[in-house]
Amino acid sequence: MLDVSHFLESPPLTPSIDEIRAALDIEASNSIYNPDQHIAPQAYCHEYRAAAVLIPIFHCPETGQLKVLLTQRSLNMRNHPGQIAFPGGKHDPGDASIQYTALRETLEEVGLSPDCFDLLGELGEYCSVSGFCIKPVVAEMTRMSELSLCEEEVEQAHWVPLNHLLDPQNFRYVEREIGNVKRGFFEIIYEDLKIWGVTAGIIFGLYKAIENHSRN
Numbered sequence: 001m002l003d004v005s006h007f008l009e010s011p012p013l014t015p016s017i018d019e020i021r022a023a024l025d026i027e028a029s030n031s032i033y034n035p036d037q038h039i040a041p042q043a044y045c046h047e048y049r050a051a052a053v054l055i056p057i058f059h060c061p062e063t064g065q066l067k068v069l070l071t072q073r074s075l076n077m078r079n080h081p082g083q084i085a086f087p088g089g090k091h092d093p094g095d096a097s098i099q100y101t102a103l104r105e106t107l108e109e110v111g112l113s114p115d116c117f118d119l120l121g122e123l124g125e126y127c128s129v130s131g132f133c134i135k136p137v138v139a140e141m142t143r144m145s146e147l148s149l150c151e152e153e154v155e156q157a158h159w160v161p162l163n164h165l166l167d168p169q170n171f172r173y174v175e176r177e178i179g180n181v182k183r184g185f186f187e188i189i190y191e192d193l194k195i196w197g198v199t200a201g202i203i204f205g206l207y208k209a210i211e212n213h214s215r216n
Helices: 004-008 017-024 035-039 098-110 198-215
Strands: 049-059 066-073 088-090 117-122 132-141 154-161 171-178 181-190 193-196
Touching (some): 004 171, 017 049, 017 132, 017 198, 049 117, 049 198, 066 098, 066 193, 088 098, 098 132, 098 154
Parallel strands (some): 049 132
Antiparallel strands (some): 049 066, 049 088, 066 154, 171 181
């Protein structure tokens, strides 16, 4: 079981694209630790459905920074309105692969076509309280293209520095009672964005994958 306090005191990571690719080669089969699943297992008794998200990373030539694309879900969405998320969604029966799901959803939500990306690898699945096992697919955006947001699903899009997301000092671990059951999750604050729940959990998983690789 993860020592959350130890993680929150861990050093920041500033990986290159090649280091991210190398770290993902060995992480695709290891599930991402979800603290909520361990403290409230009764909330995770599901027949899980498959889903995927894309973690698009862009090397900004002006600043030399790596930046990650995040979206704000439409305020009119039935599930999780207004939350910060990666582009993605459920795996449809007609999807050729889970990677195809992530790329298809990205095209539908923000208008970025698959030929904008070079796939770097995958993280292990993140199981959510809503009944999805989510496969994060990590990709370098090799061709910048203008975003075209699907207004029904996406309110805004944001490019967030990767080094901010991979600094545990920018994380908080929150526990609260919901319906008399203790729940726990990570959250990250960047400017006026609050990134929490599944999205923060997946970012934590990316941190751990890169950290584990750097120790080997």
